[in-house]
Amino acid sequence: MGKREESQLEPEPLRTIYDVSSCYSEVRYRELIEKSGLMGIELNHLFENAIIDEHNRELYTYLMVWEPSVGGGIYIAAKKDPDNPQGNGTGKSYALHALTHRLCRMGIPCLYGRTVDFLMQLRAAYDEGSQESESRVLMRYTQVPVLLWDDLGKESFRTDWGPEKFYYVIDYRVRANKPIIISTNFDLAEIEVRFGRDNFGPAIASRLAGFCETWTLGGPDRRLGRRCVR
Template identity: 25%
Template sequence: MDSEIFDKAQAILTNRRKRAESENEARIEEINKKIPQIREINDVLFNTGKQLISIISNGKGQDISEKIEQLKQYNLGAQAMSRKILAEHGYPEDYLEMHYTCPICCDRGYNGSSYCDCFKILCGKLAADELNKNSQLKLSDFESFDLTYYSGENYTTMKNILEYTRQYAETFSHQSKSILMFGETGLGKTHLSLAIANVVLKKGFSVIYDSAINILRSIEKEHFSYEHSSDMIDLVMNTDLLILDDIGTEYESQFYNATIYNIINTRINRSKPSIISTNLDLEGIARRYDRRVMSRIVSMYTCLEFRGKDVRLQNRNRI
């Protein structure tokens, strides 16, 4: 794991934990002022804790289990009374409890002797953000997709694609389907895939967007490096949404073709949605890649065929 990403994730978790503790202290202070009876109960709970420490320290081999159980039951009774009083005053019963972002690790990043899932997810999102920072993610949205460049049946087709991709982005979840966008260059595939990425990122999901050639080169570099790192392939496999732009433009090699199939197949098996765009038609994909690639795409992806005339050329003529 990249040390910079690790340090950023740790700093975020530390801030989350400090915020949770600060907010808890503020709630305790508020309740102590408004409901003195709660403060008395909290003092009792604090004293039972001190008594428990004293019993354990002075036990010296004696059977102290009965005393500990008595204190435990007394403590539970006091907690139940505290929750009841809070509810009677219009507060949630858990108002005085610590509210960590991740209740499993209490925002420490560790669950037992291993990293907590929340820490792994945070590192993945930070790494994806770092990968995307130089892309054009901020330059596209659904509102700026101009249907006036299309006419006749092409207009109807592209209007339906626009509506489908907008709905896809707005309802995106871990159960969303994968999408293949295919068709001639300049018809809006990159525009709409970036628009989806923008909405999905705002929902808090991790997204990796890049051209197929850039991602494949990064994976190749790690694979054949001295360290034989797997950071990039791990990111690609685990991000919530992977957007591979312009497959088919990469140099044709056995390693690249095998990697493309591995990415597609693994993410399908893990139920992780992907969006692939290409200037190839379905026959071109079948000729270029292993037949297994085509089989997985046709059976598991929603295939959207973009139609019309190159928007960039039309735009140039309009000027």
């Protein structure tokens, strides 16, 4: 009888393959959010958490599918009425916060900031011992892939210096076709006045009109509504 030979083949080891792409995406999202400018309660302002109603449904639906790669901008102004004559608290800032989250989830670097903070950063650049120059501040706002600017028109100007800096950032982004999303309580005609009709106001309003899709957001002041809840 022949002698049976033992198999010399080693059993193939079991292999477990892990899909870590979601882990990398989450790490990237957290990195981008940390650099985005959002802070505090703004970190909880997601489209998934928003109260959607007849006032904001159309705009929020648009923002949830908006594609930044096409360029252009979005101008979100307050829709004022007798019950809310200033257009405060309608969800304009929330829309920018939620869009910032969505862009970071997509892996797109973006910068959210209030326009008053932009001015403060520029002025601080001239303080003795400042670690940041004016040109570096301007570069941060011009070079970021997507800029989300909150409360345009709330600034206080004493000279032409401030309007000139806003014009510089807006004009640069328009020429480079870099997306800019703006929230404001003012329509473009009012922005022209606030930045000076004999100054940079007409140029700023004109560029935003040509570059941005304009939306209005109305309804009651949601902040006051929350305050009344017991």
